[in-house]
Amino acid sequence: MDDNRLLRLIQICVPLSLVSFGGGQSIVAGLQHQVVDVQHFLSAPAFTDFYAISRSAPGPGTLIVSLIGWHLGGLLGALAATLAIFLPSSAVVCLFGSFWHRHREAAWAIAVEKGLAPVAVGLIFAGAFTVIQSAAFTWKEAATTLVATGLLLKTKIGPYPILGVVGLGYFTLSYSGLI
């Protein structure tokens, strides 16, 4: 096991945890940039695989860092990475939750709430963009993503039936040598 790399992963996760406004998806771009481009912990295709697993598994998508932790340092790595991404934000909730709740009607609190929203939106789309880039999209992926987005936005179909159909479809295409 490489302790140094695990330590660097923790150093990446802690600040990301503290700025993950808008939920876990807002830090995917920053995470990908650090672990793939800067630290070279894993390749872009491997990141896409990990991302796909984390989005298909139950629980928050942020658990992708647990997979990166496992990749670097086995079970201990997975646990350390999980704590590094979830503990700092949870500590913020414990420390500031009640404080925020008490002051939520204050002018500054409303401004913070309104001010955070555009940053979160920018980060969420940046995350999608980054994964699209690392997944090296062709027409096939673009079409899949568009149809899936349309279904999620316009119908009541949940992600699981869509994941099932898409997974089966891609398996069939791959198995029969079409992709």
Place this chain on the structure above:
Amino acid sequence: MDKIITEKPVLSAPPRVTLGELLFSFLRLGLSSFGGGMAGWTHREIVERRQWLDEEAFMNTLTVAQILPGANPVNLAVYIGLKLRGVVGASVAFCGMLAPALVVILLMFLCYQKLAGYSETHAVLQGLACVGIASTLTMGIKTSRRLQRVPLPVLTAVGVFLAVGPFHAPLIPVVIVAIPLSVFFAFYGKRGSTHG
């Protein structure tokens, strides 16, 4: 215009909840947290089934979980645990919410490692990644609908997207610059719109 009617003291008299019950509830939730919709599941368990929080207390909890950094389901668990049983309760809820998901995802990862040699594995994951991206896009679109229709927030969102996405600027510095600016704009531009 929504008026804030007399607010019930949320933190004053929470029902007595044992740590075991708390752990059991959040383990259940952690196992059922498939494909988002966590707020709904948590509401069902905590408000309807256990009646540990009333409607209003739950909504307030949800707001706090969404506004503070971190994955919303985990924040929700931690804050509910904190309200019901203090820091120990928060830790129990944290573990309950994450442990099942962590076990499942690591098992999936073990399967992935066994199957990584087949090209079909990567094809399937490529497809699943598309659905993941789609759900991120859906979330982004829904969140952006809540933005005010004035130039500054829109410009901020586009600016952050361009910097962190196409231009690969490091996320942390971008956020450290963008948040104070955005909050400053919101503070001085707030008269233009009503809250809600």
